[in-house]
Amino acid sequence: MQDFGRLLFVVGLVIALVGILIIFAGKIPWIGRLPGDILIRRENYTFYFPITTSVLASILLTLLFWLLSRK
Numbered sequence: 257m258q259d260f261g262r263l264l265f266v267v268g269l270v271i272a273l274v275g276i277l278i279i280f281a282g283k284i285p286w287i288g289r290l291p292g293d294i295l296i297r298r299e300n301y302t303f304y305f306p307i308t309t310s311v312l313a314s315i316l317l318t319l320l321f322w323l324l325s326r327k
Contacts, residue, residue, distance in 0.1 A: 262324075266321070266324055270317070270320075287309065288304075288306050288309050290306075290308040290309050290312065291308060292307055292308030292311075293305070293306045293307060293308050293309055294306075294307060
């Protein structure tokens with residue numbers, strides 16, 4: 257049961273951190289505007305794909321989970 261409790265704690269922490277990031281994302285100028293993020297603007301639509309931001313978030317989350325899973 258301790259492992260399940262630890263998992264719930266980590267998932268809750270990650271959800272809280274993502275929520276805080278979403279709240280303050282507009283105040284952090286480089287989030288979503290990194291080199292490699294794709295932004296295409298046309299007359300009728302805008303296409304945005306934050307590939308570099310996604311890769312960076314994935315690396316940070318991987319390191320976080322790796323550090324938390326070490327025994």
